[in-house]
Amino acid sequence: MATLHPMLVHFPIALLLFGVIADLVRAVGGDRYSWCATLGIWGTTAGLLMMLPAIGTGLLAHTFQPAPDLQVQDLINLHERLSYGLLILFGVLIAWRWDARGDDQSAMPVAYLTCAALGAICVIVIGAIGGRLVYRHGMGVTLPPTPPGVSAPAESTGP
Ligand code: HEM
Numbered sequence: 001m002a003t004l005h006p007m008l009v010h011f012p013i014a015l016l017l018f019g020v021i022a023d024l025v026r027a028v029g030g031d032r033y034s035w036c037a038t039l040g041i042w043g044t045t046a047g048l049l050m051m052l053p054a055i056g057t058g059l060l061a062h063t064f065q066p067a068p069d070l071q072v073q074d075l076i077n078l079h080e081r082l083s084y085g086l087l088i089l090f091g092v093l094i095a096w097r098w099d100a101r102g103d104d105q106s107a108m109p110v111a112y113l114t115c116a117a118l119g120a121i122c123v124i125v126i127g128a129i130g131g132r133l134v135y136r137h138g139m140g141v142t143l144p145p146t147p148p149g150v151s152a153p154a155e156s157t158g159p
Pocket residue numbers: 002003005006009012013051054055056057058059061062076079080083123126127128129130131133134139140
């Protein structure tokens with residue numbers, strides 16, 4: 001069950017980054033790239049929807065493997081809160097976007113693009129914290145038993 005989270009997180013990460021980059025290309029590239037606005041709205045919407053299973057499986061992963069210490073628990077809390085914040089941010093952006101769909105979107109408001117770019121940075125931070133949980137703190141990792149006569153690997157002490 002805990003392995004579902006690492007499998008599903010790549011979808012919101014890839015789709016949200018793709019959607020935001022497509023919108024930025026549209027904004028910078030001008031009318032020649034107006035088709036990028038369509039990629040932007042669909043990519044961002046799909047990324048937002050894929051956040052739901054990512055969050056659901058993240059909560060499951062945390063239920064099945066509690067944090068080994070307070071430092072790791074703090075990282076998980078940050079990872080989780082940023083995820084909720086991101087869900088709300090892109091939820092608002094996408095609701096506005098679909099609502100304004102009939103209007104001329106050739107010039108996306110700077111406020112939208114700024115918030116979306118901040119959201120994209122937040123996606124990267126969430127992924128980086130997730131990677132730290134796994135590759136530095138061993139969350140979600142099951143080591144094979146150490147063979148007799150071989151010393152166990154040293155525990156990581158870094159943040
Ligand atoms: C309530 C929300 C969430 C919780 C409680 C949560 C919890 C966790 C936990 C416990 C881990 C380490 C163990 C494991 O992989 O099973 C992890 C890893 C990770 N999480 Fe989350 N997560 C949440 C949402 C998200 C979201 C929305 C994303 C992506 C946008 C994400 C991206 C990642 C990534 C990239 C990893 C590293 C996976 C790997 O390399 O194996 N998480 N998360």
